[in-house]
Amino acid sequence: MSRITATFDRLRAEGRKALIPYITAGFPYADITPELMHAMCEAGADVIELGVPFSDPMADGPVVQRAGEKALALGIGTAQVLAMVREFRERNSTTPVVLMGYANPVERYDLKHGDNAFVRDAAAAGVDGVLIVDYPPEECETFAAQLKANGLDLIFLLAPTSTEQRMQQVARIASGYVYYVSLKGVTGAGHLDTAAVEEALPRIRQHVKVPLGVGFGIRDAATAKAIGRVADAVVIGSKVIQVVEEQPRERMVPALKAFLSDIRSALDS
Numbered sequence: 001m002s003r004i005t006a007t008f009d010r011l012r013a014e015g016r017k018a019l020i021p022y023i024t025a026g027f028p029y030a031d032i033t034p035e036l037m038h039a040m041c042e043a044g045a046d047v048i049e050l051g052v053p054f055s056d057p058m059a060d061g062p063v064v065q066r067a068g069e070k071a072l073a074l075g076i077g078t079a080q081v082l083a084m085v086r087e088f089r090e091r092n093s094t095t096p097v098v099l100m101g102y103a104n105p106v107e108r109y110d111l112k113h114g115d116n117a118f119v120r121d122a123a124a125a126g127v128d129g130v131l132i133v134d135y136p137p138e139e140c141e142t143f144a145a146q147l148k149a150n151g152l153d154l155i156f157l158l159a160p161t162s163t164e165q166r167m168q169q170v171a172r173i174a175s176g177y178v179y180y181v182s183l184k185g186v187t188g189a190g191h192l193d194t195a196a197v198e199e200a201l202p203r204i205r206q207h208v209k210v211p212l213g214v215g216f217g218i219r220d221a222a223t224a225k226a227i228g229r230v231a232d233a234v235v236i237g238s239k240v241i242q243v244v245e246e247q248p249r250e251r252m253v254p255a256l257k258a259f260l261s262d263i264r265s266a267l268d269s
Contacts, residue, residue, distance in 0.1 A: 003096040003128045004153050004176040007046055008211045008232065017228040017267050018177075019044055020213055021260055022100065022237030024051040024067035025084055026076030028245055028252075034087040036244065036256060041095050043257040044264030047177075049131070049235065052081050052101030059133045059157075059181075063238040067245070078109045078118070082125040089126035096128040098155060098176070103134050119146045129153035129176045137169040144173045157181055158204060160196070167207040177211040177233060180204065182218070194226040201230050221266035228267045236263065 001009075011018055021040050025033050037048050051064065053071040060068065085097055099122065109118045122130065129152055135143065137156060144154045153176030158167060160181070170178060182197050197214055204212060214227045215235030224234045240256065247255045 002151060002153050002176060003094065004047060004098070007096055008177065011046060012232075017231065018046040018211070018213065018233035019224075019260065019264055019267055020047045020049055020098075020215075020233050020235045021045050021240045022049040022051060022064075022215075022235060023240055023244070024053060024064060024071055025081040026053060026071035026074050027067040027241065028070055029249065030071075030074040030076060030080070032249070032252070033084045035253060037084075037088045037095075037097075038091065039253045039257050040260060041092060043260035045095065045260060047096045047098060047128075047233070049098045049100045049237070050081065050085065051237075052078055052099055052105050054102045054105055056104075057102060057133075061238055063241050067241050078105045082121055082127070085122075085125040085127055093126075096176075097126065098129040098131055098153075099127055100131040101133070103132055106130075106132060116146055119143075119150050119152065123150040123152055127152060129155050131155040131157070131179060133157065137166075137173045141173060148175070153177075155179060158208075160200060162204075164207070167204055171207040171209065174208065174210055177213050178204070178208050179235060180212055180214045180231070181216045182214050182227070194223065194230075197227060198230045221262045224263045225266040225269065234263070234267060236260075 023036055040048055053068040053076050057065060106118045147154050155176050156170045156174045157179050158170060201212055211232035213233030213235050214231040218224050218227055218234055218236050219239045227234050243255050243259045244252050
C-alpha cells in the first residue's frame, strides 16, 4: 500500500479531509524548500505537492508561473527537486510527496540519465506520486505501469469540461487520488463556484473510485471548508506561494504555518 493510500485510509477512518498544499521547488530560495515542506507538515498538511519548475507551463496562473521562473533562474531542475525530497525524507518518512509538473522535464531526465531513470530515482528519493499535467491517460499506460512497479501513484487531473469517456479513462489508470480542477482556467483563478463543484463530484465518483481532491481557486479557510464538505481533499497552491513570497525570509515559515493552520482548523471544524 502506498503512503498516499494509507494516508487517505487513515483520514477516512478519522472522518477528516486531506489538506494538500503545493509549493514550487526552489522558490523563493534554492535551499528553503525542505524547510517549507516541514512547516507544512507541522501545520497539518497530509500530502505535499511539490512543483517541478518548467519554462512553458500550460496550467499555471501568474503566481505559480512567477515562482517557476524564479526557481529556474536559481538553477533548479529535476535532479535538484529529487535532492530536496531526499533531504525532506531525512526527517519525515510518513508524509506523502507528489511531484507535479510537465512531460518535458521527465522525458529530458530520462534522455540524460537513461530509460526509466526518472521513475527509478523518484522512488529512491522518497517520492510517492506523480502528476504530469500534459500526460493524457490514453498515452501513458507504460509510464503508469513503471510507476506502479516502483510503488508510485499516478495522479490525473479532471476538469468541469471532462467527458464521461475521459473520466472512465482516468479511472482505469489513476491511483492515489484524482485532482479535480474546480474551474475553467489556470491556477489561482478566482470565482470558485462551490455549488458547481458539489454538483460535479457525484458524477465523477460514478467512475472514479480513488479519493477526489479539489483545487484551483481555493484561497482561504471559508472556501476550503466549503470544498471539504464534498471532496476528500483540498489542494491549495497559488495562495501558499503568495503567503511565502510576501514575507522576508525569516518570516516565511511562521507565516506559512499560520496560514495552513487556519485551513486545517477550518477543515476539522
